[in-house]
Amino acid sequence: MKTASKPAAPPPAVLGVPEGEPRRAGRRSGGPWRRRLAEQSRAYAFLIGGLLCFALFSWYPAIRAVVIAFQKYTPGSGGEWVGTANFTRVFHDPEFSAAWRNTLTFTLLALLIGFAVPFLMALVLNELRHAKAFFRVVVYLPVMIPPVVSALLWKWFYDPGAGLANEALRFAHLPTSNWSNGADTALVSLVIVATWANLGGTVLIYLAALQSIPGELYEAAELDGANIWQRVRHVTIPQTRFVILMLMLLQIIATMQVFTEPFVITGGGPENATVTVLYLIYKYAFLYNDFGGACALSVMLLLLLSVFSAVYLRLTRSTGEDA
Secondary structure (H helix, E strand, O other): OOOOOOOOOOOOOOOOOOOOOOOOOOOOOOHHHHHHHHHHHHHHHHHHHHHHHHHHHHHHHHHHHHHHOOEEEEOOOEEEEOOOHHHHHHHOOHHHHHHHHHHHHHHHHHHHHHOHHHHHHHHHHHHOOOOHHHHHHHHHHHHHOOHHHHHHHHHHHOOOOOOHHHHHHHHOOOOOOOHHHOOOOHHHHHHHHHHHHOHHHHHHHHHHHHHOOOHHHHHHHHHOOOOHHHHHHHHHHHHOHHHHHHHHHHHHHHHOOOOHHHHHHHOOOOOOOOOOHHHHHHHHHHHOOOHHHHHHHHHHHHHHHHHHHHHHHHHHHHHHHHO
């Protein structure tokens, strides 16, 4: 005899919904606009934190330096407005012209030496078939050495007595040099130091640009009978011209702020042959205790570098829009 099956138990009543009424689809709390607001609030919170740090450590010192440039400033006692007197005094300083001349000469030599050498090394590394990783590490190794340590090593290397540079020249039966101790060779010696210290990063950027060039272009050039120099001229340089221009602008901005090498190796000498603008700013602030003159020089350097920075930003923005 079959027994009647028990009817299925009704679903438990939902809290707040009377039994027997259909259960409504649950709605997310707040709606989509609140979720978007919460996500944007978190993003803006992180952005505001970064902007506050940037304003505290970058914008405020820059604005403060512009203000002090027009003041006779004494630490702890405020400043007295003097108009453009700081600029006039700095402009008539005999070291002013020497500092700008040395800085511009250093920048020009750095472009001639420190611009061509990394590009040639990148070309060589790009053609290697074995031990590429090893040579990349070797080339990049100077970048990992602290700048002051690197400058101290080169100071010993340039020592006119027992320095390794002159020892190598004596071993090869060649005339020795005063290197960083000679007024006519000191600036070139510092350019060599700066080039060696910053070589690795530039080489790797060039190498990445070279490896992005399609191989079909080189194959077509070889089929047309182009030699290696013609391939570099007609394929490599046109394909990497934007990277070359960007690195050139960045190198100009960096080399015009050179300080570590003249400060550690030569101390601005001999005979002010290596006094740069940034080193003169240091002298005004910490040796002469003239913060108004130091800030006036900083404003002059800021205005000049702003031109190159504007060109750099314009070119990068134009490239981004074209892409």
